[in-house]
Amino acid sequence: MNSTFERAIAAFEPAHWPLAVGFSGGADSTALLAACAARWPGQVVAFHVHHGLQAAADGFEQHCRSMCERLGVPLVVHRVDARHATGESPEDAARRARYAAFAEMARADEARGAIRSVVLGHHADDQVETLLLALSRGAGLPGLAAMPAHAQRNGLDIYRPLLAVAGAEVREWLAGRELPWIEDPTNEDARYTRNRIRSVLLPAVEQAFPQFRSTFARSVGHAAQAQQLLNELAAQDLESVxxxxxxxxxxxxxxxxxxxxxxxxxxxxxxxxxxxxxxxxxxxxxxxxxxxxxxxxxxxxxxxxxxxxxxxxxxxxxxxxxxxx
The missing domain is CATH 3.30.465 (Uridine Diphospho-n-acetylenolpyruvylglucosamine Reductase; domain 3)
Incomplete structure (x- = not known):
């Protein structure tokens, strides 16, 4: 157990079983699903959200079905209309639809018992992208705290155990096991700010600051701690006002x-x-x-x-x- 990815999986322990893995078919969620299924056989289910936003979505679903059969993991698919309203961010609309779908699948999957834990494959590069997006928008502490390793949403415990793992390490682990994944063609679309950050900004940041993932993570942690204190103060003040x-x-x-x-x-x-x-x-x-x-x-x-x-x-x-x- 030498890789950062393997250590992250070994350190992760959800509070409730069974465990659902948000599974898109991409590299990160494929690695997470395979690792969780190997560690906890029979206790893992895959949640796939069919966003219906591109022609390739049906192919994504079929790939996920094939991969789940290979791994021996049950698959639950939920179709959503993730189209964004005028003036709304497409990414934000898809994200809200995805979390709502997770909650729906968790409630509907009674055969395996009530699912309360969902694990997602966001890694260190995703966290840095989220932080940089927040900075570009002039966000306050909630935005600068980026994505938490554990949060509660729609009655579910949401876990992100890979936030300290570089995206390249996730793919190396996956390639070493000859497990296929799909590449979402929208990841190359320069119209999306996150994609521009990934393809243009992160390579430059890494060249200037090779340890940026860990140092940025410390800043995210400081922001999250400060926001927690503000939340506690706000709760006290609300009792007063x-x-x-x-x-x-x-x-x-x-x-x-x-x-x-x-x-x-x-x-x-x-x-x-x-x-x-x-x-x-x-x-x-x-x-x-x-x-x-x-x-x-x-x-x-x-x-x-x-x-x-x-x-x-x-x-x-x-x-x-x-x-x-």
Whole structure:
């Protein structure tokens, strides 16, 4: 057991069984599925999401069926409509559809018992790409924390045990076992920012900073730790200001803590992530709210934040102006 990939698999232990592997048929998920099936025979199932976005998708599914038969792993396939709306990132739309499909497959696969653990093949290069994308968008700590090794989503435990393993090492392990994989043709499409980072930026970064995967990983860890502290502070502040928040209690906090607790409230209570500009506008209105007649009505996320008496409320649809004070 000499490779970083093998050590990562040996160190990984999910909290619940059986274990589902997100299986696209690509190199990373193929290596992960093969390694998990060898370590835990009879306790692993493959989840394949048919995105329906390209003509090759049917071929991907057939390849996955063949590979699962070879490995002796049950395969569950879920078809989704992952087309993105106007102005929406295609990658974000496909990612949301994929996680929703995992949850659907986990609930539907009653024959093997309730599946609560899903493992994904994201590796160190994917993590660096995610960090660089976040930096390019001016992201805050949640974006700079990139992908967690363990998270909970849609009632599932999501694991990424390969975040310290370089993509090239994953492929070396796979090639050494003569296991075939498929190459998604969209991975070469320069229209996608992530692909440009992979093909142009990462080789230059590696030439300038050969240890960038480990050093970037430390920065990601620092950002994740800092975000955890902010989450804990936000939870404490939310107990104080209430849900929905009391404006006067908010005003007693610093602007930074107001931003932190409002972001936490919107996400926890409404699944709403405000943009930086929207949050700044809301903070300005909270500061200016010093009279009973001051009106707050701001677009935030997919809805609106409004003042109702001494409290802030968030709505999916804007109420009539006659009832907004």
């Amino acid at each position: 209430g849900s929905p928040p009391r404006i006067a209690t908010l005003q007693a906090l610093s602007r930074a803590r107001q931003a932190n607790v409002l972001r936490h409230w919107l996400m926890r209570s409404h699944g709403c992530g405000p943009s930086a500009a929207q949050l700044e506008q809301l903070l300005d209105q909270v500061r200016a709210c010093t009279t009973r007649g001051h009106r707050i009505h701001l677009k935030v996320g997919a809805g609106f934040v409004e003042r109702r008496g001494d409290l802030l409320h968030w709505y999916n649809v804007a109420p009539s102006p006659k009832t907004s004070l």
